Amino acid sequence: MTGVGGVDDADGTAGLLSLQFAGLTRGLLAAGSVAEVLRRVVDAALRVVPAADVVSVTLRDPDGGFHTPVATDPVADQLDELQYEFGEGPCVEAAKPEGPAYALSDHLAAEPRWPRFGAAAAEHGFGSVFAVALLPDDRPATLTGALNVYSYGGGLTAADLDAALLLATHASLALAATRAVDFADLKVAQLSRAIETRDIIGQAKGILMQRRGIDADAAYAVLRDTSQRLNIKLFEIAETLATRREELG
The missing domain is CATH 1.10.10.10 (Winged helix-like DNA-binding domain superfamily/Winged helix DNA-binding domain)
Incomplete structure (x- = not known):
């Protein structure tokens, strides 16, 4: 894992992010369904995480399986599915209730933790990935997941990681406020x-x-x-x- 640094405010980046997140919070809380919340989250990730090329969300099913209800590009679906198939990868780790808060790799082609997924992602042209846990409830989880950010280039910055973590926190709160979770409709x-x-x-x-x-x-x-x-x-x-x-x- 790699630590998360602070956002440099020298050029007003923090202020801009604050405005974006304020608008996002209102939009997420106004969303009428889990599907709508998740769609707004992945679209927002493309705006607030500069290094993001494609974004997806992993949700954990009640039976312990995983699925991808929303993604900004079909290639994100394919990368997520490879992780589910191999049983390894950042989104699988972060989406588990007992998993880490986030999982990061800046060198997918030679990632020792996820050798099969890393090699496959590199073949698709991706160099970096960052998955951060979605935890909308501190009780025994009925809905856990991960926000997955894929980048063609290597080297996600501290600002990228901070923005993704903040976004995942907002998404978790919005999911917690959206009580009508219907896995069947999402799938x-x-x-x-x-x-x-x-x-x-x-x-x-x-x-x-x-x-x-x-x-x-x-x-x-x-x-x-x-x-x-x-x-x-x-x-x-x-x-x-x-x-x-x-x-x-």
């Missing part, structure tokens, strides 16, 4: 989104494979690299290619 929404995402990405990969004479892995790499270069979500790149294939030639 149905996740399943529908996952099916749509896989279908669109599969179509886009098929188009690239046909047009360029490449295999599925190479086609995915083209989508990923284009997403990073243009700073556009991978799903949006795939959707554009799949729905406007004739216009794009």
